[in-house]
Amino acid sequence: MQHSLLFFFGLGLLVFLSSTNLLVNLLILTFFFTISIIFNLPILSVIRKIKYFIIALLLIYTLSTPGEIIFYYSIVSATKEGLFLGINNSLRIINTFLTIMLLMKFIPKKFFINFIIKIFYPLKFAGLNMDNFTSRIYLTFDYLEFYKNFSFKFSDFTKVINSQINNESPIIKVKVLPRVTPSFKDYCWVISFFSIFILIQVF
Numbered sequence: 001m002q003h004s005l006l007f008f009f010g011l012g013l014l015v016f017l018s019s020t021n022l023l024v025n026l027l028i029l030t031f032f033f034t035i036s037i038i039f040n041l042p043i044l045s046v047i048r049k050i051k052y053f054i055i056a057l058l059l060i061y062t063l064s065t066p067g068e069i070i071f072y073y074s075i076v077s078a079t080k081e082g083l084f085l086g087i088n089n090s091l092r093i094i095n096t097f098l099t100i101m102l103l104m105k106f107i108p109k110k111f112f113i114n115f116i117i118k119i120f121y122p123l124k125f126a127g128l129n130m131d132n133f134t135s136r137i138y139l140t141f142d143y144l145e146f147y148k149n150f151s152f153k154f155s156d157f158t159k160v161i162n163s164q165i166n167n168e169s170p171i172i173k174v175k176v177l178p179r180v181t182p183s184f185k186d187y188c189w190v191i192s193f194f195s196i197f198i199l200i201q202v203f
Contacts (some may be wrong), residue, residue: 003111004189017092022084025091030184032098039105046101047094054090061086113137118182119190134181138196 013028020028036043045053065082072078104112116137117130124130 006011006110007103007107007115008189008192010099013099014096017095020088020092022088022091025088028095029098032095032102035102041102043098043101043104050093050097054064054093056143057090057093058083058086061089109141113141114180117184121180121182130179130193181182 017025017028029182033044034102037043063076064080065079066080067079069077070080070083079180120133121130147191
């Protein structure tokens with residue numbers, strides 16, 4: 001039950017982040033920093049991993065958004081409105097990544113797997129083979145777990161994948177997969193989430 005509530009809260013926060021202003025994003029980021037201190041979470045390492053994306057986002061918004069010019073040189077001009085938009089969207093992206101990190105930290109992998117399978121379960125009546133789909137979901141999460149602490153460069157990415165295909169390193173195999181079917185309570189959770197999502201978008 002607590003995992004469902006936490007997951008529900010996390011999804012709601014992700015939806016809410018799509019329409020937050022600069023002040024709210026700062027407050028949410030402060031909240032995340034507080035949580036990271038209490039639970040000793042590597043929040044700064046997550047931000048460092050996306051630093052180039054954040055820098056690019058700041059530059060794009062600052063240099064391409066029309067408004068009050070705060071810097072001008074040759075064909076390059078930066079605007080006040082662009083700077084604020086860049087900071088706000090950068091904070092929004094950071095908060096999104098941190099929300100996902102916290103969900104994956106406090107919610108077990110099995111919960112995510114069951115959630116994905118239950119969400120797509122109605123497609124069974126449209127011809128989706130649920131056994132094959134379940135196998136792919138489990139294998140995907142097993143590979144994510146296997147590569148989570150695996151250090152490699154993008155230049156070596158093809159080599160690493162080929163080594164897995166050629167069985168040069170161990171591959172995690174799933175032998176017995178449980179059958180997952182959604183219950184009435186699961187459908188209530190889904191309906192509640194989409195109802196809140198629609199209300200946030202409308203109001």
